[in-house]
Amino acid sequence: MCMTRINYKKMHYRENAQMLQKSKLVLRDGTSLDDLVMRESNEVSLRVMTDEELYHLEMEKIFAKTWLLLGHESEIPEPGDFIVRDMAEDNVIVARSQDGEVNVSLNVCPHRGMRVCLGEAGNKRIHQCIYHGWAFRPNGDFIGAPVEREKMHGNDVDKKTLGLKKAKVHLYGGLIFATWNVDGPSFDEYLGDIKYYMDQLFCRTDNGLELLGPPQRFTLPCNWKVPGEQSGSDGFHTLTLHRSLMEGGVMGGTAESIYDQAPGMYGVDVSCKQGHSLRCLEAEKTFKMFADVPFEGKSTRERLELLTPPGITKEMIPELFRNLSEDQVNQLATIPPQVGGLFPNILIAFIFAPRTDGGSSGALALHTYVPKGPGKVEFVNYIFAEKDAPEQMKRDMLQNSVQQTGTSGTIEQDDADVWPVIMKNARGAVSKGITLKYQALHGHERPEGWVGEGLLYPGFTKDDTQWNWWLAYYDLMDAV
Amino acid sequence: MTWKTKSTAAPDSTTILRGLVSNKRVALGSQVYNRILETLYDEAAALDERRIDDWIAMIAQDIIYQAPIRLTRTGPNRDRDVMRTMFHFDEDYGSLLMRTGRLQKSAWAEDPPSRCRRFITNVRIAECETPGEYEVVSYLYLERSRGDSPENENTTAERRDVWREVDGGYKLASREIIVDQSVLGMSNFAVFL
Structure with a gap:
């Protein structure tokens, strides 16, 4: 035990190793994050692999926050080229727009929640949802809904707000990374x-x-x-x-x-x-x-x-x-x-x-x-x-x-x-x-x-x- | 095979499924048909019974053995979904020997081994341009039992083979395995298809 402590202090990147603050994360049954990831003894409970509550927290705190890898820009060289990938359980469209930029937007129609893009790859100037016909540009911007004069999206909502939800994108060596944490750490800070x-x-x-x-x-x-x-x-x-x-x-x-x-x-x-x-x-x-x-x-x-x-x-x-x-x-x-x-x-x-x-x-x-x-x-x-x-x-x-x-x-x-x-x-x-x-x-x-x-x-x-x-x-x- | 990289997004004519290409059909029930069908059954038995040396003996030394990946496409390119730029298997005779040699030692993925049943159906045969070679298209249904799991893993595929007549028997000269899943439900391909 004594050896473990010495090793622990030696390896831990935090300077103030002895003053570990207790985590505020506590699961419904009273289990704390500290009971699962034990920083004193360098152990992790096997329970972390199956716990449903923990999984849902991970989706919010890790996968909806940090930078995730989605592919490589050589997959979509031409304007309009797109691939569909997953940020954990959130399906996204990765598309090159007319200006040559790579965009990542949620593949969920803001109208009734259908996937806008059903294929895995291709080239499209306009992505149109097959359910009610709402249409979007490769950068996720809302173009309009069918029967424009009848305003299927209503009179009170600005069209600008009806685009697909956009993630922040960073290209590193051609690798396409994206994050939902738009105001979070930059890619260089992440690396x-x-x-x-x-x-x-x-x-x-x-x-x-x-x-x-x-x-x-x-x-x-x-x-x-x-x-x-x-x-x-x-x-x-x-x-x-x-x-x-x-x-x-x-x-x-x-x-x-x-x-x-x-x-x-x-x-x-x-x-x-x-x-x-x-x-x-x-x-x-x-x-x-x-x-x-x-x-x-x-x-x-x-x-x-x-x-x-x-x-x-x-x-x-x-x-x-x-x-x-x-x-x-x-x-x-x-x-x-x-x-x-x-x-x-x-x-x-x-x-x-x-x-x-x-x-x-x-x-x-x-x-x-x-x-x-x-x-x-x-x-x-x-x-x-x-x-x-x-x-x-x-x-x-x-x-x-x-x-x-x-x-x-x-x-x-x-x-x-x-x-x-x-x-x-x-x-x-x-x-x-x-x-x-x-x-x-x-x-x-x-x-x-x-x-x-x-x-x-x-x-x-x-x-x-x-x-x-x-x-x-x-x-x-x-x-x- | 020359190599030219294509982007994921680009549609191209090499991605069509194809099926049986030759129109010089070998009639169902003919002697050649029956003997090749028997060979396919023998091959499935050799693999299911894990007589791996017997399987290797059925393979030509110039074999090309590949399993391209599938992609879901929509619209005008909906049928261009066999990506022959990326594979689950991409083998020649040497690499198949490397794989089967590994199985004799510490290949934990197959030790304990899977219990497999390979069901071969819908066999269609035609003559290739090279005399003595036959294009053989078949459906594969694989059921794979692992460890103490009561749920089998399974997969379905079309196999586009060339079998070559050698010394009164047939040897596998090429196989293209076209799996149906774009995301495989099986945790690995540690077994041959």
Whole structure:
């Protein structure tokens, strides 16, 4: 217990760790947020996965408040292009208007609540509700209702107020983010210190990323936080749940030496108080095929030539220097960010993905875990390549991502098998009192010569980043 | 396959379902029809009984095995809903061997294994331009029982195959699995379709 306390103080981002204020959030049965997310002992009650009341509070306090990922602007290049996506259980139209802007508006007709847009994608100058015919522009503005002279919307209401409800939009590296919290934190405030590292993945080339096709979508019978907390950079599960990566010779080690060699476990985990995180890993210590590459004493450019980051070609190396700082490129060349997540529901996998044919063009994938009720989550898998990558490389990268991530991915089909079982356990009268434990904590420590900001956890991957994910959860749930 | 990225919003002619393309039909009840139908049943049995080596032996080494995603579209492009730019499966012989090899070791998604029934119906067959190759379109209904759950997971799909006559039998040379759900109700595709 004593050890836990010391670790706790060491890792907690708040300076005044001993004076924890009690949360004002209390559920109807008297359970407090502090009984669910236990900041003194670094535990979380399994009950958080099934509680209906908590779920509805999460929808209001998290999903109606924070920034959410909806897609990529390469999906809607032309004016009038639109896609329909979900901000938790709120369905939205993401459309490019005549002025080239990307707009996000609620797909709910303000007249009688019907969905205005019934398709998932297309091009329309006017979105007309099929129920009573109210019509809207791609930016959500109300155009009018049929039989204009009869004013179906009444005489007293200004047409300007009858548009679709609009969300605030921000494009980051072409990724489309939106929030209902129009007066809330800016996107940069939301990203915080993790931006320096995210830029190395999303803002590193002249023409940026493109989505290779519409996302894979499938549903899992579990709460969104089951995959959510794992997206807080759970490194340790790889060794056991994903041991087939070692058995198949992708990562270092063999079936017999997995726990001795622990490939992919040592690196620097980076995080921030907003709950985001990334695992930065040296390729030569992670993947078998790079183990013998002579990196010792090489310059940044030489290292990039020897082992280009996932998704990048040798021809694109000068672009890295143009778009990133020298320190950022240096990190990309030595210990690049590879997996991680953005709070609340985004997983990032920008991985080397060695192929059976000996190549390694990488796999770039983002997932969102979209809540669909307390016991259901939709897994949306976005697969990317650099726009300037050669066609064959895009083809290879699509195949890598499909074979390793998402629906049939040999890595993630094992995750999809675990999560629903945890969910089943969370229902038992006794089981729901069991706690998830985040007590293996390293504590923030700046490695020598490290340039980026944020909370830093060098060495063997521990629970720090995932615990920060829960603290970010606590902060939003606790907010009035 | 050459690669050209298309935006999600853009409609294009490659997204039409298609079905049976050749018009050189192989008559229902003919000898070739019966033997191919028997092969489809044998294949389903090999997969349902998890005789994975027997399944691999039925596959040609130049196989293309893909499951494009479906998209809901409205209006003039309502029938252009098979997105052949993104897949649930995107496989060749090497990657199928990688997948089946994994199943022998720590593939927790199928350990314990699913209990599956693959129902194959509505089989239509036609001759391809290459002699000895047959276009075979079938419907698949998959029921999958997992662990102690009393509720099966299931999915339906159309399979557009090419089967090639080899040494008096048939080998699967290509398969396009067109699932009906735009959002899959199954938590993964750790089983073959």
